[in-house]
Amino acid sequence: MLSYSSYMLTAVAALLVTCNALPKYPGIPGLARFLGLPGRDDLTGQTRLSGLRGAPGSLVGPPVNQLTCPQGLRNSLNTELHKVLVNLKHRLSRIKGVLVLKEKIREVGEKILASNGKKVDFASALASCEDGRGTLATPMNEEENKAILSIVKKYNQYAYLGIKEGEDSGQFKYLNGMPVNYTKWHRNEPNGKRTEKCVEMYTDGSWNDKKCNLPRLTICEF
Incomplete structure (x- = not known):
């Protein structure tokens, strides 16, 4: 097939x-x-x-x-x-x-979400998505956050999102440089104070700022 x-x-x-x-x-x-x-x-x-x-x-x-x-x-x-x-x-x-x-893909709105099940650092995850002509999964609303969460739960692994901290401390942006207009921060997060510039999703769907060199589940959007 x-x-x-x-x-x-x-x-x-x-x-x-x-x-x-x-x-x-x-x-x-x-x-x-x-x-x-x-x-x-x-x-x-x-x-x-x-x-x-x-x-x-x-x-x-x-x-x-x-x-x-x-x-x-x-x-x-x-x-x-x-x-x-x-x-x-x-x-x-x-x-x-x-x-x-x-369960190879999820569809939400105009997006298709997929994971290859691999855990890599942020740069490698992004490169893998871009090689497939996509980008890292980036929730723009609650519905998309839940769709990404369903993949996170399937693998029971935290996943990087397509969001990074900008030049100003605590100001997080999408990968295209636009400011984030939807957030799902875990309680008391973000608290990395410029030492944790990437964002991961927990298995409850909440977000945490994290260092970018740790292995996390790769989830892409197309």
């Missing part, structure tokens, strides 16, 4: 990069790689559409960067290819459902 799903994710990624067919989930190919699904999801132009069962022979061909989508479906996709794309999008939706049931 996962091997076949990787083909589906690769094929959809190839078409999406070319035609922007599914902008809501641009990080899904990277998510597949982050979760360790087999198969390639290279989006640099080398991904091919070979290996797809039931696809017309015309699909097995040039790299993505040789495919073009001029203005309008009539000029860019023939009827048969359009049917294949619709079918792939349907299968992708089903695959996401399977991953949710297997």
Whole structure:
């Protein structure tokens, strides 16, 4: 199932990069790689559409960067290819459902949350997420905090969040530099006084400022 799903994710990624067919989930190919699904999801132009069962022979061909989508479906996709794309999008939706049931991912609002189960320091966790075209999980409201907490509870491990202390002591910011507008600090936290610049989530969903060099569960958002 996962091997076949990787083909589906690769094929959809190839078409999406070319035609922007599914902008809501641009990080899904990277998510597949982050979760360790087999198969390639290279989006640099080398991904091919070979290996797809039931696809017309015309699909097995040039790299993505040789495919073009001029203005309008009539000029860019023939009827048969359009049917294949619709079918792939349907299968992708089903695959996401399977991953949710297997607790590989969580969906909250427009975000997909996932963990590879690895415990690493903050920099390594962030690099792992960015390699999958995501970033560290960053709760922006109570609903998202609870979704991240569900993964924390599953692994029973504290997890780093995508929040760090800024230049001013006690002023925490998102990784894009914007000030945090939702918090869930544990009682009497933060108290690191510039010695604990990262933020971790406890197994009760509350936050604590912590040093950035400790092993914590990697949870990404896509």
